[in-house]
Amino acid sequence: MEKFRVLFQHFQSSSESVMNGICLLLAAVTVKLYSSFDFNCPCLARYNALYGLGLLLTPPLALFLCGLLANRQSVVMVEEWRRPVGHRRKDPGIIRYMCSSVLQRALAAPLVWILLALLDGKCFVCAFSSSVDPEKFLDFANMTPSQVQLFLAKVPCKEDELVRDSPARKAVSRYLRCLSQAIGWSITLLLIILAFLGRCLRPCFDQTVFLQRRYWSNYVDLEQKLFDETCCEHARDFAHRCVLHFFANMQSEMRARGLRRDTADRDPEPPETPGPRDGLDGGGSGKAHLRAVCSREQVDRLLSTWYSSKPPLDLLASPGIWGGRGGLNHRALTVAPGTRLSQHTDV
Numbered sequence: 222m223e224k225f226r227v228l229f230q231h232f233q234s235s236s237e238s239v240m241n242g243i244c245l246l247l248a249a250v251t252v253k254l255y256s257s258f259d260f261n262c263p264c265l266a267r268y269n270a271l272y273g274l275g276l277l278l279t280p281p282l283a284l285f286l287c288g289l290l291a292n293r294q295s296v297v298m299v300e301e302w303r304r305p306v307g308h309r310r311k312d313p314g315i316i317r318y319m320c321s322s323v324l325q326r327a328l329a330a331p332l333v334w335i336l337l338a339l340l341d342g343k344c345f346v347c348a349f350s351s352s353v354d355p356e357k358f359l360d361f362a363n364m365t366p367s368q369v370q371l372f373l374a375k376v377p378c379k380e381d382e383l384v385r386d387s388p389a390r391k392a393v394s395r396y397l398r399c400l401s402q403a404i405g406w407s408i409t410l411l412l413i414i415l416a417f418l419g420r421c422l423r424p425c426f427d428q429t430v431f432l433q434r435r436y437w438s439n440y441v442d443l444e445q446k447l448f449d450e451t452c453c454e455h456a457r458d459f460a461h462r463c464v465l466h467f468f469a470n471m472q473s474e475m476r477a478r479g480l481r482r483d484t485a486d487r488d489p490e491p492p493e494t495p496g497p498r499d500g501l502d503g504g505g506s507g508k509a510h511l512r513a514v515c516s517r518e519q520v521d522r523l524l525s526t527w528y529s530s531k532p533p534l535d536l537l538a539s540p541g542i543w544g545g546r547g548g549l550n551h552r553a554l555t556v557a558p559g560t561r562l563s564q565h566t567d568v
Contacts, residue, residue, distance in 0.1 A: 262346075262377035264374055284331045292327060308530050455520075
C-alpha cells in the first residue's frame with residue numbers, strides 16, 4: 222500500500238509521467254479496438270477504396286484528436302503562444318519544444334492503429350484490390366475487362382460465389398497482403414531506427430538548450446496549475462467570508478428591528494469574540510495576499526492582469542517593474558497588527 226501511495230504521488234506530481242501514462246493507455250485501447258472490430262469490405266468497385274482507406278485513416282485521426290484533448294500541455298502551449306508579451310518575453314524555442322512533446326504523445330495511438338492495419342492487411346486488400354494490374358496474373362487472360370474489374374472488386378470477400386475457391390483470388394489477396402505487411406514492417410523499422418538514433422546521438426551534442434527548454438516548458442505548465450489552485454483557494458475563502466458577512470449583517474439588522482427575544486427571557490449570550498482580521502489569520506503572507514483581494518473589481522483586475530501581463534521571471538526585480546500603474550505588485554504585502562484591510566486595498 223505504501224508503494225502504491227508513493228507511485229500515485231509520483232504520477233500526480235509529474236505532468237510528464239501522467240501524459241506518458243495516458244499515451245500508453247490510448248495505445249492499449251487502440252489495440253483492443255482493432256482486435257474487436259468486425260471488418261466487412263463492401264466488395265463493390267466504387268466503394269472498396271473509400272471504405273478501406275477510410276478505415277485505415279479515419280480512426281487514427283480520431284485517436285490523434287483524442288490524444289491532443291487528453292494532453293493538458295496542448296492547451297498550455299496554445300495559451301503560451303497566443304498570450305500577450307507583457308512583462309515576460311516569449312521564447313519560440315519553448316513553444317517548439319512543447320509542440321514536439323505534444324505531437325509525439327498524440328501520434329503514438331494513431332501509429333499503432335496504422336501499423337496494426339498494415340500488418341493485418343485487410344484494409345489494404347479492400348482498398349487496392351480494384352487497382353491491381355491484371356497482367357501480373359495469368360488467370361485473367363480469358364476474362365473481359367468488365368469481368369476482371371468485377372472479379373477484383375470481389376477479392377476481399379472470399380465467401381462470394383464468384384471468387385470462392387478461386388486460385389486467382391488467393392493470388393491477388395496474397396500479393397496485396399504481402400505488400401501491406403512489407404509497408405508496415407518498413408514503417409516500424411524506420412521508427413525504431415529514428416528512435417534509436419535520437420536516443421544515442423542526443424548526448425553527443427550540447428544539452429544546455431534542451432535542458433533550458435524542458436525546464437521552462439515544465440515551469441509554464443506548473444505555473445498555470447498553481448495559479449488555478451490558488452484561484453480556487455481564494456474563491457473558497459472569498460465565498461466563506463461573504464457568507465459570514467451576510468450573516469453578520471442579518472444579525473445586526475435583526476437587532477436593529479427588535480426581532481430578537483429579550484435577553485431577560487433567555488440565558489445571556491456569551492460575549493462575541495472578534496474573528497481574525499483580514500490578512501491576520503496566521504496563514505502567512507500567502508494567505509494575506511489572498512485576503513487582500515476582497516471585491517469583485519479587484520478579482521476581475523487581477524485575472525485580467527494575469528492574462529495580459531504576466532510577472533517577469535525575476536524574484537529580485539524592482540517593484541516598479543511589476544507594481545507600477547495599472548499593474549500588480551508581486552512582493553509580499555506587509556500588514557501591521559490590528560490593521561483592517563480596506564475593501565479597496567490594491568492587490
